[in-house]
Amino acid sequence: MRPTLDQPITFPRGPQWHNRFALAPLTNHQSNADGTLGDDELTFLAKRADGGFGLVMTCAAHVQKGGQGFPGQLGVWSDDHLPGLTRLAAAIRAGGSVSSVQLQHSGERSSAALTGEDVVAPFDRPDRGVRALTTAEVEQLVADFIAAAVRCETAGFDGVELHGAHGYMLCEFLHEERNRRTDRYGGSYENRTRIYHEVIDGIRAATGPQFQLGVRVSPEKYGYGFGDALRFAGELLGGGKLDYLDMSLWDSFKEPDEEPFHGKRLIDWFGQLPRGETRLGVAGKIFSTAEAVDCLSSGADFVFVGRGAILHHDFPRRALADPAFVSATFPVTSAYLASEGVGAAFVNYLATGWKNYVAD
Secondary structure, three states: OOOOOOOOEOOOOOOOEOOOEEEOOOOOOOOOOOOOOOHHHHHHHHHHHHOOOOEEEEEEEEOOHHHOOOOOOOEOOOHHHHHHHHHHHHHHHHOOOEEEEEEEOOHHHOOHHHHOOOEEEOOOEHHHOEEEOOHHHHHHHHHHHHHHHHHHHHHOOOEEEEEOOOOOHHHHOOOOOOOOOOOOOOOOHHHHHHHHHHHHHHHHHHOOOOOEEEEEEOOOOOOOOHHHHHHHHHHHHHOOOOOEEEEEOOOOOOOOOOHHHOOOOHHHHHHOOOOOOOEEEEEOOOOEHHHHHHHHHOOOOEEEEOHHHHHOOOHHHHHHHOOOOEOOOOOEOHHHHHHOOOOHHHHHHHHHHOOOOEOO
């Protein structure tokens, strides 16, 4: 019997969530230039906790100064960030949600203009001014992901998620054509996935036994085949080291791009993978109660809500109260967004970075 959206969910480690809704990690530009927490970011996330999300996750927070990819990005690379992180964890807890920080490095999508540092990736891209990490720098990157997780635990967060999706640093290691490194981090499938396992093992060793740990993965579009994505997801789900896998599907209900995998939707491919006690969350075009129910009926344990959560800070409460609930759609006015706790920098990002999101 499949779970219902209002049913609490338990994990191998850490606190129970009070329902099956998680706030997706959302780029929002609302923190300070030095990576310290901004008041608008605090307001946005605390309002989603008040709105009924079982889990509230931050935006992608960079684990090295040089890993910043966008203005106003939350940082977790310095103890200078601890006071703000501590305030944020407390605010999310006060709203009744479990808290998580998404740990990230932007890789070749980092901004030298923002950081003043070299743009680095697993591989050279001279046409883009990107140089390959040395082996020692990869080892330092692993250490910095681990240190960031410890920093988040110190601040009072219930867990962290590794951003291993969307073509950022960790995801770049998976790229079959570009990652031709000759050290232990490139070439073979085992080498290309190695950094994930080293970071996971390191966080497990360095944090407490109840610290929750998840990983976000994309199944297609980022330089590796769908078969490899299924294999990797299955390994992460079955490895016993994660509390959940976050599959960022972009559109949960479409078929894979690769023809040999047609005949089943993305949600069905991943929802049917064996997982032991590890939970599966999915994200991608979940705008209604019915779509969230579909995901759970197809094998997911919980759902991540992104755009719907920008439009409705109380998306879970609305969805649980009304089986026919469907989210509002973009474009909306800046005044409407402000009423939902979206700060001016976030509104500007939505207006300039996305087509037809802001009506005025």
